[in-house]
Amino acid sequence: MLMLDQVTVRYGDQVALDLQSKIQIADGDIVGIIGRNGAGKSTLIKALTDQVAYTGQIDKPTDIAVHLQENHYPDTVTCQTILEGLLQTTYRRDQKLQALVAFFEFAPLLKRKFQQLSGGQQQRLTIMMVLYQDAALTCFDELSTGLDFETRQQLMSKIKAWYAEKPATILMITHYFDELEALANQLLIIEQGKMLAYGPTTALFQEYVGAAAVIVAAPELDLVLPVGARQIAGESGTTAIGCDSPTTQQAVIALLNQAGVAFTATRLNLTLIYLNVLALHQTVKAG
């Protein structure tokens, strides 16, 4: 189990992270960490891995595997040498490594140097080494940033398939919420170094959005919503409607069908959770 209690990280006068509360992450949880750039997400990983000094308490497993935003290796050696050297093994004799290399379709790239790999291939190299460690806690910090859509999808489906049968605790920082929807069961939202919300994704959806929601592809909606439905914060250019029950959602859908408006119905949407947590936070802040 991972426990963070009142963890604070300062860089000079600047407070980069100030969680002000206790976070407990159970074994096997996959936690998505979201927030704006500079919110303190990476600082949290750095505190966990002792890359920065912090105050407060962190109880963590001894073995932690980390995938950083940027991972560099010497350009003087091949990828196989990097894998063997850092994992302390020999590729020819290591079936686990061979399986990982095959799984990530990396065998043709083993003799290449790191700089000769594309962005997605570079990420795969680090991911293989991170997964190989089978650590009690694994942290992924924006592993798909800068990758094209197809590469990102392939990478995420590989990771999802790899962890399908494994009881792993994972912290995953990303700006791509669809990645978390496929993987995470818990969500931690950080803003300006502070924790705004933490809990199971389904519970947060229930708390901040409703039992269900409908997203209309129009910035404004000239309809009277049924009882139990309310307009909530949504993405720009859309109108989001939170519903207190699936029955209300059905009523909203019927209304929208009648009006001939295009929409999407959802019962779990991390973007809606995030936007409504932020909206509530700003309302509270504004007094």
Place this chain on the structure above:
Amino acid sequence: MWAYIRFELKNTLGYPIAMIVGGILPLVLVLSNYHATGHAALDQATAKGVFVTLLPMVPLGLVILPFTISFARDMTSGITNRLVLFGYTLTRQLLAKFIAVLLLVLSMTTLYWVVLSQMLPLPKLSLLALVMIYLSMICLAGGLYLLAFAIAQVFEGFNMIQGIAMLCYFGIAFTTGSMGVSQVPAGVTQLSRWIPFKIFRETLRAQWQGQQLAGFQDELLQMGVFILITFALYCLAKRYRRLKKRPV
């Protein structure tokens, strides 16, 4: 750990500058500085002279330039930190890098000795003198390694560190008489006396066929002092880095 040392060995070998400056250059300098006169005793003395003069250039060339530059590059691009997160503490990284560079120094020393024994009219070395050559190379490599680490820790930025490393390399080479005799300020000469190239040369020349350990006593003592001084610099540099990087 061996797999990681192998990784560091391949990494060091990947810097051609190391092999050129530490491996080929001393050999080329010896061969270009030796001129046969036809007088056997004089030729033998000249051969011994150039052999002992340029031998310390092997650890100097293999350690100061490539290690400092590669380590600075690793630090700047986050490789050092990446390896820490794979469980290789800075101390483990430095130890593996040192073993890798030491293996290279010992290999190049062997090559230097074997090649020059064939090409120059060198008298046969006593076993003790040969052992002392290797021991001295280990001491010099160790001291220079600590010095290189101190440079990489104190100075910021790849270009700055590369510049300082080159300054150190040529500075040590010139002030210790490895690349000719230069007129340098008295203070620099005093400073360069702490780098035990001179005593190594004088001792080896005098004890070429020596059988008594006592003949190497002063040299060993100065090698020990050199390592102590560079170790102190290493500790200060490490502390300086920690204080500078420590978040408040």
